[in-house]
Amino acid sequence: MNRIKEIPFFSHLAEEDIKKLKNISVIKKYNQKEILFYEGDEPKYLHILLDGVLRLYKINHKGTQIFLHQFLPVSLVAELANFEQIPYPATAEFTSRGEVLKIDYQKLEESFFKNPELSLKIIKSLAGKLKIMSEVITNEIVLTAEAKIAKFLVENTELFDTLKNTQIASLLNLTPETLSRTLTKFKNKDLILIDEQNKVEILNIDTLLSMYAN
Amino acid sequence: MNRIKEIPFFSHLAEEDIKKLKNISVIKKYNQKEILFYEGDEPKYLHILLDGVLRLYKINHKGTQIFLHQFLPVSLVAELANFEQIPYPATAEFTSRGEVLKIDYQKLEESFFKNPELSLKIIKSLAGKLKIMSEVITNEIVLTAEAKIAKFLVENTELFDTLKNTQIASLLNLTPETLSRTLTKFKNKDLILIDEQNKVEILNIDTLLSMYAN
DNA sequence: CGATACATTGAACAAATTCAAAGCTGGTGG
């Protein structure tokens, strides 16, 4: 079985390169709630998430988690730490069973960074992460709780049907109480409607948009 | 005069490539307080800061600036927006006179992204920015005002001698009042000492460290 | 001097969290 060939990051590599890659990497399985790495760990491997859902978070001064991002397969995870040779800036925890390709980074750098196609993919991955970080900053520093919830309502309406409010609150880094109060406020202003089956319907998207868009 | 050769990003390029690059780029001068780009602008050029100091910030819901980073020459600025083809995620304003190399990004991508050395430099630049972003998140979301100030005291003691408290407060995204109150608290606890010439001296670095380090 | 900018201090305020209590809901076992 050759899993590496199926990874978009490496799909273009020559047979010989894939063989090299296999020699410096290993696939490991993880269970739900297992930690791939902790904030502060020294990176040794470059991690590529092959299967499962990985939650990235930081711990704040009160000891509560600050959700940063959820990784879905197939993604490079926290490659920044490898490139910059710094400790992992956040903790990565599986929210489901999963599988990770772990590549010895030192050896990878020596033999693969001359490959321009691979470089371009890494550039794209890094740029994508910068975008995510930029959005995290917007969400956490620029927007108020009300604006965050308005934005989430507009952009992820369907998630309100599948997730519990506690889970949504956790994605937004808010308490369930704040989410509940804000949704009630929106209901009272006829911005949204919550039917008997707890499905959310947006009644006045313009007002919601104006709460967070500039 | 050939400025491009002196830019570390392009120093390794062949004479012929430099000529190409010249054809798709232009050097522009800016005065203090001029804006290089606003948050939300569509990127057309890849910007390389050649001279001057550039301040990157976002505007929060109250309309106040949130300081993100200060660029010094020579740096790629906000290349993420080019790579991801998204609007600029923040505003860039000169805090001094400055100079920027503006490269037509479309044309750059077509002809230069196959160059592995250049790719590697771009990777390093992106990874560096991710690190900055990660630190911004730590500072703004994870740390309390007290912890931010303790960290700044330890890591940038000398800046307290040259900058005014209002400027430091602005770098920390705090009000001067909060900074003043916190410094007074630290003085009363004998963690720091401020002499007649307003020079700050750290008396108890362990306690300061314990306020923000984990 | 006196003007202007910067720093300090106190009091009121705002946003969101925390804590506590009460209300729902859906599944389970008697």
Added chain:
DNA sequence: CCACCAGCTTTGAATTTGTTCAATGTATCG
């Protein structure tokens, strides 16, 4: 079948953290 329990959700009140506003203090520089 329904009573009950566990886990959400909602609501109110208190608390926390930092900002805002206003007043006062201090310094420096022409």
